[in-house]
Amino acid sequence: MFETIFTDIKPFDLEIIAESGQAFRWNRYKDGYIGVIDSFVIKAKQEAGNLRITFNGGQEHVDYIRNYFGLDKDYKDIESRLMEFEELIPAVSYCSGNRILSQDPWETTISFIISANNSIGNIKNTIELLCKFYGNPIEIKGVTYYTFPTPETLSNLTEEDLKSTRCGYRAKYIIRTAKMIGEGKVNLSNLKKLPTDAARRELIKLPGVGPKVSDCILLYSLGKYDAFPIDVWIKRAMNSIYFKGKKVSLEKMRNFARERYKDLAGFAQQYLFYYIRNNYNKE
DNA sequence: AAACAGGAACCAC
DNA sequence: GTGGTTCCTGTT
Numbered sequence: 001m002f003e004t005i006f007t008d009i010k011p012f013d014l015e016i017i018a019e020s021g022q023a024f025r026w027n028r029y030k031d032g033y034i035g036v037i038d039s040f041v042i043k044a045k046q047e048a049g050n051l052r053i054t055f056n057g058g059q060e061h062v063d064y065i066r067n068y069f070g071l072d073k074d075y076k077d078i079e080s081r082l083m084e085f086e087e088l089i090p091a092v093s094y095c096s097g098n099r100i101l102s103q104d105p106w107e108t109t110i111s112f113i114i115s116a117n118n119s120i121g122n123i124k125n126t127i128e129l130l131c132k133f134y135g136n137p138i139e140i141k142g143v144t145y146y147t148f149p150t151p152e153t154l155s156n157l158t159e160e161d162l163k164s165t166r167c168g169y170r171a172k173y174i175i176r177t178a179k180m181i182g183e184g185k186v187n188l189s190n191l192k193k194l195p196t197d198a199a200r201r202e203l204i205k206l207p208g209v210g211p212k213v214s215d216c217i218l219l220y221s222l223g224k225y226d227a228f229p230i231d232v233w234i235k236r237a238m239n240s241i242y243f244k245g246k247k248v249s250l251e252k253m254r255n256f257a258r259e260r261y262k263d264l265a266g267f268a269q270q271y272l273f274y275y276i277r278n279n280y281n282k283e
Numbered sequence: 284a285a286a287c288a289g290g291a292a293c294c295a296c
Numbered sequence: 297g298t299g300g301t302t303c304c305t306g307t308t
Contacts, residue, residue, distance in 0.1 A: 116290040122305060123289095168304030173291085210291045232289065249298080 001043075001140070002058050006051040006066065011075050013097025014046040020274050022220050023101055024111055024124045025131075025148075036131070037068060038104060041138055041145045056140060070099045078267050085261070087241050088268060091275035098270055101220060105188040106181065107148040108221035113173050113208035115216070122166070129165040154178035173208025180206055196224040211250065219266040228257040228265040237276040 018026040018033045026035040032045030032052075040061070043054040053065055066072060075097075082092050110130075115123050127148075134153050135146035155178035162171035180186055186206055191199040196218060203214040215229035230238070230250050238253050248256075261268045 113291095117303075118289055119306075120289095121307090125306090166305060169302090170291095170304080208291065212290060251297095 001054050001056060002061075003052065003054045004059075004062050004065070006053070006069075006071055008049055009051050009071055010049045011079060011097040012046070012049075012051065012069075012071075012099065013095070014044055014051065016095050016098045016274060017069075017101065018044075020098060020270065021120055021277075022216075022270070023103060024120070024127045036138070036145050036147060039136075039138065039147055040065075041140050056138065068102050070102060073099070075099060078264065082261075082264055082268060082271065085268070088271065091237075091268075091271040094279070095271055095274040098274055100225070100266060100270055102223065103221045104148070105191065105217065105221040106151060108217050109177065109181070109188065109203070109206065109209065110148075110154070110174055112213040112216040112220075113177060113206075114167055114170055116170065116208060116210075116213060118170075126165050126167045130162075130167070133164060151178045151182040155182045170208060173206075176207045177209070192222050196226050199224065200227075211254070215254075219269070225266040226258060226261075226263050228254050228261070228269050230254055230257075230269075231273075233273055233276050233280070234269055236280060237272045240276075 014033060017023075018035075023035070025037070026033045026044075029043060030045075032043060034041070034043050036042075040055045040057050042065070045052045051069070051071075055061070055065070057064075079092050079096060082088050111123070111127055114126050114130075118126075131146035131148055134149035134157070138145045138147065154174060157175055157178075159171040159175065162174060165171075167174065181188060186202055191202055194202070199218060199222060200214045203209050203217055204211070209217070212229050212231060215227040218224035218227035219229060228234075230253055235250070235253070238257070239248075242256070243253070257268065258265045
């Protein structure tokens, strides 16, 4: 196991990032977190302004890890620009150190297809089972971890095969999306180069991917920071901040947020989500 | 044990 | 293009 320490990373809060609902494979481990990211098993521990990473890679993968955690981004600047919107001050100050991870587009696509009409605990369970049954094993000190399965593997499964993962009616979406990706009908690695809206139109071609799931894929794996995913929590936040008592469609809400926050929309969403989830009903 | 939480598809209009 | 209904699993 190789160890590397990133210093002077503030604002950065590992716990908030790992519990923020953007990634589903991080779990508490001792006084930090452990996760399987691509073919790496990563132990992460925050010590004040330092992030200690232990993983089954080497010096040549350090930049990859740095990019995954968004350590090259100037979050001091992002947070202060967000705070220029008066209504975001409570959310940003509540979870300063929140960050958007750069995840693998394929894994993110399937993960958020599973997330539709589903809660975080269930989503994590299903993804763990999916990896355990159909991913590749990685053995570390006698413990076996599993990678996320490939498009080829998932495209050859039947709905029956997926029953054991408890993904419910989403099974057919997973298989059909895997087929489309495998056949190159939608090429995820090309989407980074496209503008946000064009990439989104491509993503929505995938079965099980609609407005919200596409925005999550754009934001969490394609670097489209102007995407603004609206789930029930963001809807609650937006209603209580901007649309008290009014009926506003999700599409209008999304346009409003993207217009107002522009290239910061995705970041605004990230802080609002964590804030409202932990403060809703606390009057 | 019934109610609830959580987005996309599909079908009306 | 907007609105209502259905789809599963897990928790209370």
